Amino acid sequence: ALDSRVLAFSRAAPLGAAARRSELRRPAPPLAAALRPELVRVRSSPRGWPRMSTAAAVAVPEGGPGLSSSARACIFAVQFSEAVQSMMLFPFLPFMMEGFGVPVSRLGVYAGALSSSYCFASFIATPIVSSLSDTVGVRKTMLFTIAVGIVAMGLFGTATSYKAALVARIVAGSMNGNISILKAFIARTTSGQARVKAFGLLTLAFGCGAVMAPATGGLLARPAALYPLTFGAIPIFRTQPYLLPCLVCMVVQIGAFVTTYIALPAGVPSSPAVGTATATQAAPKAASLKERLSFLRQRGPMLACLAYALDCFVNVLYDLAVPLLLKTPMKDGGVGLSMREIGFLLSAASVGLFGSLPLQAPLTQRVGLKRSLAWANFLLLPVLLFLPAIALLRRYALSGAAPAALNGAIFPLLLVTLALINCFGTLGFTLGNVLVNNSVPPSQLAMINGVSQSFSALARGFAPLVGGLIVTISTRMSIPGGQFIVFAFMGLTACTAGYVVKQVPKSADSEKK
Secondary structure: OOOHHHHHHHHHOOOOHHHHHHHHOOOOOHHHHHHOOOOOOEEEOOOOOEEEOHHHHHHOOOOOOOOOHHHHHHHHHHHHHHHHHHHOOOOOHHHHHHHOOOOHHHHHHHHHHHHHHHHHHHHHHHHHHHHHHHHHOHHHHHHHHHHHHHHHHHHHHOOOOHHHHHHHHHHHHHOOOHHHHHHHHHHHHOOHHHHHHHHHHHHHHHHHHHHHHHHHHHHHOOHHHHOHHHHOOOHHHHHOOOHHHHHHHHHHHHHHHHHHHHHOOOOOOOOOOOOOOEOOEOOOOOOOHHHHOHHHHOHHHHHHHHHHHHHHHHHHHHHHHHHHHHHOOHHHOOOOOOHHHHHHHHHHHOHHHHHOHHHHHHHHHHOOHHHHHHHHHHOHHHHHHHHHHHHHHHHHHOOOOOOHHHHHHHHHHHHHHHHHHHHHHHHHHHHHHHHHHHOOOHHHHHHHHHHHHHHHHHHHHHHHHHHHHHHHHHHHOOOOOOHHHHHHHHHHHHHHHHHHHHHOOHHHHOOOO
16 A cells, blocks of 8 residues: 555656646545555656656556656657667668678678677677666666667778777667666566556567568668669768668667656666565665575576577577578579668568567467467477578579469568568567566566676677678588578577476566566
8 A cells, every 4th residue: 555645656657747747646545545644755856857856766566557658659669669770671781791891601600700799799798787786776777778879880880890880889789778677667666467468568679679670671781782863963872882771770779768768767776675675665676686596596587597498599589590591592502682672581581570579468368478488489490591591592483493472472482481581580589578577576677687698798799690600611512401400400499498488487487576
């Protein structure tokens, strides 16, 4: 039972500033005032935003019915911008490597190293960013990381050498730790099916970014060559062929900065406390570091983090391997598409990300969280193996021995297959996050999200290196059917993640109290 002024704050949240102040001036009922006279203090900021004091914010019970509209706007904007900046380069990455003078036989290794640098930097910096949020506050940390990311994207767009591009991606990746702060905030303020839907918002934002990013990278890279009448006379786009998509990404990041500045109030608590307040204690005792890290010795939470990291490994390996397969000439086992065709195909296939969103809450309610997540991973193996089979089918369709209609079916087959992979991958992303947060009590949510984000960043860092190495070896050794190797490896890794999910205790199907 909270002070009635906190309830008034929640009722007045959707209203305008004047209506909120009127609602908050209503006197508290005598019973509530007698029970909790010292618990909550509500004040208005200079901008008219009503906000709770630190004590009140800490005393609010963990979990809730859902997120406010301002919190949703902030979460969506930050995750959307992160998805755009992390995925925008994939359609033109092989071409960028060629522009830096990388030999064709080593494209996989160099492209993999550049992609993995972003994730390795995130792995190292995530604990630092989390600690920074505990020290200076969530709002200042979020604004700082977004601002540095904007600068890093500008440096990447103007890079004229492989080393300069590598440094820019490392700086951008080091600011990616703000996503773990968002996940901890979602876990602390939601519960039950509301938690699934809230993490689904992250998936929705990531899906929107996944639609925009490949289209931006594929259609706007090298604009002076692709659109000479519009950009051919602008010198900077002739000397910096990949600057235009980076400028579009910077606009998205600036939008995230402005949204965070407006929508995220100061004083948002970064770490939850243990227990609830009593009549004689305004704020509960904060959990010690040892208590918040005790899950590191427990089997369930660590298995949940491992399964999520494996899903992230597969996701990034897919992002690297698919453009390489689509770009590789048909004589070498690829599909042989142009950069514009790759960008359009990857953007159109992102419809699979949205297709899984209506399924998430009903699926977990009827089938269960663990079973839904496990089967989403198991089903990836046959679908992933179908991709290189389509490449062989395209080669056969253009040989002259196949019916003419077969070549026309190749593009729709690619689109459907990629959409299915996105659908299963999105289920893994959303439900994996929920499983991680369900495996610990509320006092450990901030820490386990930081650990999970670090593990996933490490997996994302190794994925491009491993994938690039597999692709390079299979290409240089001219292994028959070599294009199947990397996709079989991805599918088996996904199956391993599904097996790990089945080993997580059944109690993780619902959140701990």
